Amino acid sequence: MSVAKVGEFGLIARITTRLPVGPTVLLGPGDDAAVVTAADGRVVASTDVLVEGRHFRRDWCTAQDVGHRAAAANLADIAAMGAVPTALLVALCVPADLEALWAEGLADGLAAEAGLVGASVVGGDMSGSPTLTISVTALGDLQGRAPVVRTGARPGDVVAMSGRTGYAAAGYTVLSRGFRTPKLLVDAYRRPEVPYAAGPEAATLGATAMVDVSDGLLSDLGHIAAGSGVGADVRRDAFDIPRQMRDAAHALGVDPYTWVLAGGEDHALVATFPVDTALPEGWRVVGEVREGAGVTVDGRAYKGPTGWRHF
Template identity: 60%
Template sequence: MGAEGPSPADTVAGVGEFGLIKRVTEGRAQPPTTVLGPGDDAAVVAAPDSRVVASTDVLVEGVHFRLDWSSPDQVGRKAVAVNLADVAAMGATPTAVLVGLALPADTPTRLADELARGMWAEANRGGVGIVGGDMVTAGQIMISITALGDLQGLPPVTRSGARPGDVLAVAGRLGWAAAGLAVLGRGFRSPVAVVGAQRVPEPPYAAGPAAARAGATSMIDVSDGLLADLGHVAEASAVGIDVRTELLEVHQKLVDVASALGADPRHWVLTGGEDHALAATFPAVDAVPAEWRVIGSVKRGRGVTVDGRPYAGPQGWEHWR
């Protein structure tokens, strides 16, 4: 692609809606849960439990991703990952993904191909296929993902089941994506590990169903920040939640980056979003699965505290604020 941009034939307008659909779906393998995949008016997905867990997220260019910070492949992976994490947070096993994709007419087909490649790669990591969706023209890139899941006979693990005396635990990384965002915001592209965490989260998909089988009383996807998302659990369950900083894992890489930037790595762990770790409460320490780490407890009262005290400052991300 030269300085004048792609030729019309190499844009999504050039190949057309149905040509683009064919490019991103043809030859892709589907898991057994896909009864009927792309190509008809709607997909058919197996639902052996008779209940379907469903979640939707919208990612907007300039708000949720920047193509000067992330490759289209990484954006595609992230779009799928943030939705599959919501399914896992209900204690369900992902079964399918649907994609709504809005692109400007002059978008290079190469970019669309790479977006699709990333989506399929993350869907495969989650054990699902992309079974359908829609494509439209728009002034900027927008991606809407709907993820479906199977509870496999277990009750959904909601935000409202935490009880005083429960222990609080997390699975997955915390603070890494926030550190990566801070690095990118300063104009740097390394360390690769933290920048990569911001570009492509790695939700612990299997940890959600494992928590459900272990009897988790509540669970949530940590998308906006640990304290902010635990606030939703505390409110829904009408309890207090206390996080113990001595139990938090603050990786040396975060310490090193924070030292270089003059930041507090523990603040990233407590309030940083976009890692899509899972936080859950369990009735006892011995009920916590091996891949989970205990970081606090549930108590009587309201709200979230850190080491028994309110946390000063913002507790996470919230749109329009």
């Protein structure tokens, strides 16, 4: 049954019944606005948007996959500030002939990804549109920590990463060439594995700057370098390239480091730390902060693309 036949309020009712609420939610979906606790007294907020044909394709991803992707893009931004995500607000613009079951699957994916960090989908909006568009706003709690911003890196700091890069970009390339394997890469594109807990952990460890890798490692690390007025250097040998990625790169005629250094949507967290910081398991040093400007690779200017560009 299409969205048009179910109707706006019918679809809202079908979606909201699929959205459990957690302990931080005082009033969930169903009223003019939700009420969410903010024990810290500060609320971290971030918004992202996914447009069909630009950020996802329904022939590549299930509705649940798109829900996971939409939630992850926002939850990762909250984690990159050193905060714990608490809630999501979702605005959904849909064509009239979209199957209602697809929208329900999207809700399931959003709720499942949010549930990984104890967050809840607490409300949103809906409209008709010729282009399927999903806008998500995420809220988070700093729990007494100072936010970790992009402007605090200092020469001598190490650059460290939690999570992985290149997997989603490789999966995108595989899918765009008409293939559906390797599964490791395609699954990474469909549902990113985000190290959410590493964000608050980095803040507790004294990270001087942090960002999530949504557009590409070199591009996003470049935001830290520009904001902090420093340079940064990344080492290729710090990254492990799995066999499936090497094989796919060879078959497709791609340098796998293009995916690792410039590919986005894995939502790894990259942070700078004082050099004497004892990094826990899950973090690895991938470079260093230097005097200067921009981001280099193995001490030299990088010649290839550095990340995604919207325009």
